[in-house]
Amino acid sequence: MDYNDFFKQATKFETTYPYQETLGSRPWPDFLEIPTGLGKTAAVVLAWLYKRTVLQDSNTPRRLVYCLPMRVLAEQTEANIRCWLDNLGGDTANIPIHLLMGGEQDLKSWTLHPEQNAILIGTQDMLLSRALMRGYGMSRYQWPVHFALLHNDALWVFDEVQLMGAGLGTSAQLEAFRRQFKTHGNTRTLWVSATLNRQWLNTVDFAEHLVNADTLQLAEQEKQLPAVQKRFQAIKRLQQGKAALNAESKKNVCKTYLAALVDQILETHQPESNTLVILNSVERAQGLMQLLQKQKTAIELLLVHARFRAAERRQLNFAIQNKPEGAGRIIVATQAVEAGVDISSRILFTELAPWASLVQRFGRCNRAGEYEQGADIFWLDIDDDKSALPYAYRDIEQSRDILRNLTNAAPSGLPPVESEQAISPILRRKDFLDLFNTDADLTGFDSDISLFIRDEGLPQLRVFWRDFQDSKPEQTQPGHTELCPVSISQIKAYLGKDKQKAYVWDGLSENWKAVNKDSVYPGMTLLLRCENGGYDATLGFIADSKTAVEPLLPVDDVADSYQGDADSRKTRPILLEEHLVHVAEVAQSLIQNLKLDSDENTAAIGTAAAWHDVGKSHPVFQETMIKNTGLDDKQLWAKSSSQGFHSRRYFRHELASMLAWLAQGEKLPSHDLIAYLIAAHHGKVRMSLRAMPDEPPAKQGRRFARGVHEGDCLPPLQVGSVVLPETALQLDVMELGESAMGASWTTRTQRLLVEHGPFLLSWYETLVRIADWRASDQEQK
Structure with missing residues (x-):
């Protein structure tokens, strides 16, 4: 074909x-x-x-x-x-x-x-x-x-x-x-x-x-x-709308600016067609929708912006694609409709915006030239620098100057886009490489990347609602249908009223901890209480809404926990030696399917897969696997149905696996790469190695980290064709500088990052993890 x-x-x-x-x-x-x-x-x-x-x-x-x-x-x-x-x-x-x-x-x-x-x-x-x-x-x-x-x-x-x-x-x-x-x-x-x-x-x-x-x-x-000419020459009459946003009208936006806009919208709207109104802020769009709802007309009303839950947004998607009938439809939207929304309107109202954005908005009016008698566009002036947000006022002024000399917005007659982008922070090479380390800092926080993703004022975190009463909620993680994007300013407004609280999941303590308006930051996912309001199915997130929110049923029960080891808790028990062989076989199959070159790095993936769970032979892990399961304690188990917790808080078997490799593994040129791939196969021990903030210390002043104590012994174990002897674990590598074990873990991992680069190093790491996941799934089936 x-x-x-x-x-x-x-x-x-x-x-x-x-x-x-x-x-x-x-x-x-x-x-x-x-x-x-x-x-x-x-x-x-x-x-x-x-x-x-x-x-x-x-x-x-x-x-x-x-x-x-x-x-x-x-x-x-x-x-x-x-x-x-x-x-x-x-x-x-x-x-x-x-x-x-x-x-x-x-x-x-x-x-x-x-x-x-x-x-x-x-x-x-x-x-x-x-x-x-x-x-x-x-x-x-x-x-x-x-x-x-x-x-x-x-x-x-x-x-x-x-x-x-x-x-x-x-x-x-x-x-x-x-x-x-x-x-x-x-x-x-x-x-x-x-x-x-x-x-x-x-x-x-x-x-x-x-x-x-x-x-x-x-x-x-x-x-x-x-076909192109029909679109290029589509008649789109252009004129200034009656409503304008300025220092005077913004004092009471609803009674002045939005009220005048409602009058002209209803005056110009045509039956069996779309009237599209694009405003630059969610708050103004919500306010306009509320005023239109009060008119109780037969016209269908839809609100489109970024702060809806996925469940309501799906209904909106279905509705917006239907052909308007009868009295027609009024769609109130933010700049969200500029991106990939295939809708066309007979009447378009738009607030001033940068010229590139206005050209996109004009494309949502008489889009295919279907209105042969032409369509009408009304631009709404913004003569106030603070009301120009999220755009720069100078860009608004430039657009106004262009529009005053235009009477038709047909694509063929629009001036080219020559405006400059607003100055934003630029991600530099060092910033990017620093982000490869996924450990939070000692205070428990991460680097704020929001300045590299969006400009100020746009959605930057997510919230969801559940029905609970106590101050220590026991709730599962959210499904994506529950999540609603919210801006920092709106969540702060929500939390500022009546001393409301939100809750964020703490993977270390494995519970939801309360946060206030001064401790929220971009990237968070916050749990809110249904009875505290903050959401309307037709308006989206609205900070001052006090109506109880209808919760959506969660889909999954998966907790983001450091101590959790869900991959090891399975219905069907699996022997450790069999699991190591199986993961190594799946890794080789994956390598072949991806047609990776046969080199030292590819071989490292297979070796790491064969060694990845050696640390599960540790007595602490085996105690957990056998607890209340009736399994033979003379065998070593990789998976069991045990739901118990490790006797040592924060115990990570992959750290024990990595230390065993450093002690017993073949001294290949890729020795450190294999050690890293073994350690990183759960994403919890990667670039740095230190004890957790509240981790109980080992006895007699021995080194300890992630539940592994210096001097712990792993029993003899067969890895493929090699039988490992009993291995005493040493933690010299967690110290800075050289030791009897050689370079520190930080030095080794930084060398790997330089040698392989972030993309390949993460690629090797991911293939070991995928081999483990796929082998585990096959074992249970």
């Missing part, structure tokens, strides 16, 4: 645009700059599908990572892709699609099969935080796995880049780092927008690559095609 037929079968379109054929048949560009409404999403996704499944192009990465700036309608992108896959049928229809939205149940769902083609969809919050080894809304111990799979053999697509803010510079820096360090497979980035300014990507490390970057645009002949 040639690409033209492939595309038409997937989309059911009668024809393709030439640029879509170019994308599917030629090497990937760096930038795709195509006017809104001409099928950019389909072009990118289907080009990737065709190259991977039909051409089997080795230069096209096996994971497509589709990143949207807003969360609101990520499900719409997922639904469109699923429809295309179903239309194609065959093996293509079975390519997995994963929506990364936070919540514990998605932690392993897409990571188990790195050798398969896969499509990952998410927002820049979810995807960039994972790409920075600080994934929002997920277990910290899974950070390295997601980091590895997003940076190796992955095609990143950043859609609607004009909305990305600080995340755009970060995307450029990450692409530069992937070109500096080694990666597995071909990993690259494609930036997509109708309003693209290449200089937005002119960051300190990507600048040298920007010079030769390739851009795909519409050819001049393509612009003359009837």
Whole structure:
């Protein structure tokens, strides 16, 4: 099947645009700059599908990572892709699609099969935080796995880049780092927008690559095609709206600005059509919706913004795609609709915004030229610098100057985008390498990466509601359908009223601990009490709502615990020696399926897999496995149905495994790499080695860390064809400097980071973990 037929079968379109054929048949560009409404999403996704499944192009990465700036309608992108896959049928229809939205149940769902083609969809919050080894809304111990799979053999697509803010510079820096360090497979980035300014990507490390970057645009002949001309010449009458936001009207926004806006919306709205109203803040959008609801008209009312739970957002997605009938529909939205939302309106109201954003918004009016008599756009003036947020007031002024000289917003007559991006912090190489260490600092906090992901004022953490009464809630982790994105300012407003409390999971103490408005920070997932309100199904998160929230049933019962060892607590008991052999076999199979080169590093993956659980022979671990199970205490067990806790708090068997390797393992050039892969296979012992803050000390002043005490002995154990003798564990490596064991653990791991780079080191680490997961699943089946 040639690409033209492939595309038409997937989309059911009668024809393709030439640029879509170019994308599917030629090497990937760096930038795709195509006017809104001409099928950019389909072009990118289907080009990737065709190259991977039909051409089997080795230069096209096996994971497509589709990143949207807003969360609101990520499900719409997922639904469109699923429809295309179903239309194609065959093996293509079975390519997995994963929506990364936070919540514990998605932690392993897409990571188990790195050798398969896969499509990952998410927002820049979810995807960039994972790409920075600080994934929002997920277990910290899974950070390295997601980091590895997003940076190796992955095609990143950043859609609607004009909305990305600080995340755009970060995307450029990450692409530069992937070109500096080694990666597995071909990993690259494609930036997509109708309003693209290449200089937005002119960051300190990507600048040298920007010079030769390739851009795909519409050819001049393509612009003359009837279908393109219909969109380019679509009549969109442009005029200033009656409502304006200024120093006077903002004193009582609802009674002045929003009330005047309601009057003009109802005056101009047309039956059987959409009227779209785009405001720059969630609070104003919610206020306008409340005023419209009070009018009690027959017009359908929908509110679209980023602060809804997934459950309500799915209903919204379904409603927004239906054709408006009868009295028609009014959609009130924030800038969320600028990104990948395929809706068209007869009437559009929009507040002033940077010119790139306004061009995108105009594309949501008479989108395909379907209103031959034309459509109407009303721009709403903002003449107040504080009301301009989240945008810079100078950008608002520039847009106003442009609009005063325009009467039609047809794409063919719009000036090009020449504005500069707002200045944001830039992720430097040292910052990035420091993030590879996933241990929290001594106070229990992590580096704040939010400044590299979003500008101030946009959603930066997640909340969910449960029905409980006591001050020490016993609640499971949230599923992604429960999670609602919230900005720092809104959660502080919520917690500031009536001394409300929120709760955050503490993986060390294994409970929910209370936090107040002064101790919240980006990336948190907070538990709220239903009776305290804060949410409305039609308005989303609203800090001053006192109506009790309807809870959603949690999907999973998975706790993000340091001491937890769920992978070892299984229905079917498994002998330790058998498990080591099985994981080593699965690792070799995985290596073959990925067609990894036979080298020292690949061999290290297999050796680490064979040794990874040697530390489970430790008496502390065996005591836990046998407790209340009736298992033979003369055997060594890797898995059992025991639900008991280790007698030593924070005991980590993988540390004992690593120390056994250092003492007994073959002194290969990859000796330290194997030690690291053994230690890191649960994500809890990685770059540093120290005792936990409240860990009980060992007796007689011996060194101790993570429940392992110096002098502990592991019994004899067979590892493959090698029989290990009894091994006394030494902890010299936790000290700084040289010792009888050689370099310290910190020195060894830093050397590995320099030698292999963050992407390959995490890749090797991830393959050992996946082999362990897959072997364990097979054993239980």
